Amino acid sequence: MSSDIRPDKAALLAGLMDILPASAVLTDSESLRPYECDALSAYRRLPLAVVLPDRIEQVQAILRLCARLGVAVVARGAGTGLSGGALPDEGGILLSLARFQDILEIDPKRRIARVQPGVRNLAISDAAAPHGLYYAPDPSSQIACTIGGNVAENSGGVHCLKYGLTVHNILALKVLTIDGELLEIGTGGLDAPGYDLLALMTGSEGLLGVIVEVTVRLLPIPERRQVILAAFDDIARAAEAVGRIISAGILPAGLEMMDHMAIRAAEDFVHAGYPRDAAAVLICELDGTNAEVSEHVLQVRKILLDNRATSVRTADDEAERARLWAGRKAAFPAVGRLAPDYYCMDGTIPRHALPRILTEIAGLSETFGLAVANVFHAGDGNLHPLILYDANRPGELEKAEAMGGRILELCVAAGGAITGEHGVGVEKLDQMCVQFKPAELAQFHALKAAFDPKGLLNPGKAVPTLHRCAELGAMHVHGGALPHPELERF
């Protein structure tokens, strides 16, 4: 679905050429091709042009031009997003922020970093490391993804349980409106006067403005990190152990769970030493001061064993810690070896619902005839079912998408959400209709219009039209169970 705007292409290109050097405006289809999709590669489109500015004034001029001509603007960082948020608009331009790569300031006294939006997530921690500091949110794509994209998506990572999401770790933003006006959001303090625009911008998927600078909070690198791996022959007991650890007053830095299929795939791929016959493994990382970690390791081991873990392993050194994590970190590519394609879902659920949801997912797996491996940020209830399919088989992608949609609807029904950290993008527009009532979606549209009345920023993403939901709603006749789940839905 593209916007209905049909802009004057000649005027647009002439205007862009006035603002940017020729090398920063791409228009031939071969140059445009690398930008046709983000990491959700099932959706592809070519924009009218890709622009690669490297100064804020250029971005301002580009936005003013697009506002004047009524041209859609889709901002893009590294294109690692998993929900199609950076999918180009056929009638618009793709605005790459990739050339904004400067770390403007690291202030060890204030413990902040001020960076341009195209700086990679991991590059911030690398630059802060000499000061004993790091940036906490660590999405799995952190070597490639940019901080601008992290803010747009409110990215998480495996350490959210203790350190929060992007929204908890940024202090200020510089944002350009569609009219090219520069907004300075946030202050040098911990809060700001007026409405919390910092939170509103975070996770707004490029619909409200273009982020051109980010100030992040840095944390002291923990004195010690320790990883414990526990195996269970019953996934319900693993889920229960998670609750017990937290109830004991321990907040692990990371608490990850993998199911049987994910364990086997990871073990066959990286040989991390996971027990291949386990129904579930828990990976628990504890961090803090030496004394605190030592104490918590003993407590967590006891809880795991009391909860009938079949084996509990504590990493003896940094190499073993890395090895225990390697299995989890390789889970996605490892599952990728099991089938030509996989479709990564991103629902959240209350933790107690996990055993039931996994049973229901297994049921869907049987119904649809597609295998599923489950990876779970157990501490914060963020479930990533990986649906295996073969895109070369006619109809199988659509089947995987339909099944994914059903899984997300299970998450909503359990009191969870349709996306924990990947965003809605183009991927979950239909599920937005399930999660929100028309009046709530209308409120989102009103909010969007307060920033971008003409709807030029990332059109057709994140918030579905009421019309789309109404059409879909007509299909939801019996308790949310869609008839003919094998059919395509757009």
Next chain:
Amino acid sequence: MTTNRDISEALQAEVIAAIAHAEPLCLRGGGSLDFYGRTPTGRLLEVGGHRGIVHYAPSELVVTARAGTPIAEIERTLAEHGQILAFEPPRYSGNATLGGVISANLSGPRRVACGAARDSVLGCRIINGRSEILSFGGEVMKNVAGFDVSRLMTGALGTLGILLEVSLRTLPRPQAEATHVVDAGSAAAALAMLTRLRASPLPISASAIVNDTLYLRLSGSPAGVAAAEKSIGGDVMAEDKAALLWTRIRDHEHHFFEPGPPLWRLSVPADMAPPETEGLFADDHWLIEWDGQLRWLRTEAPPKTVFTLAAKAGGHATAFRHQPARDEAFQPLAAPLMALQRRIKAAFDPDGIFNPGRIHADPHSS
């Protein structure tokens, strides 16, 4: 003891009537924040009757309550399960409600370690200015579906809608806590010491500088706290005395906050110059929290002077209490931000019926 009640339909009827009669409403919960922000106007609508904990799941670290529920009641219930609200909400006069604390985004001493009220918010249920009852966010920690309306409502002082319910993340109560008193010699020396301590990952959960004295609270595992105690020095405070100190600072019952000169709240970078060099008037008084990032100031200086001082340091100021006039409560915003805030207000409350002028002067009423 008031009983738990769901009066959302009655409140919705009030909003419908207010829209029909173009009669703005002044929302009031427990009344503990009557002093805060610009002077409330409009017909008084008591919202505190909408109260009661709706859902509490200790193992999920989440509590959902109606906005009129007293904070004291929520914290009491959490304590029964060994849990706390991470942001240590102030209660001021004692009858603070969940809705009030969230509307003003008020956070206490632990904010420096565990985030502000807005960081604990997971979801909310509101009545907007179209008299619609809407839900945003939810009860799960990670949720990026739709714009973050829950955090937008936090700190909006009821100008965007009536808060009906709020879901908050809870935390396990720290296994151990200890407070140390350090006679630093000067506020400047205390701030320097904090900067030094903060460079290492010590489990500091609160700090306060009163005159030349630095108070530090450590929270964590017993062994972790014990080890950290060695590296900070100073004298250990008795447990009950320490608890009282932090409660008094949190609730502004410490003698620093007694009625007197206007009380200002400065939210600034930690490295703002210490009071010794940054004072406006010789008889100003300061109380510093959040590792130097929250500075309470008692001064007779005019609002413009205080706003300039805060802006120069890179932060902002709020005329918090005991002000001779309340029309300049918050740091003025840059013109584009101000215009945007008005458009956001209109997106939720097109007829301008909720708490008009509580944050900024209402452009229509002058």
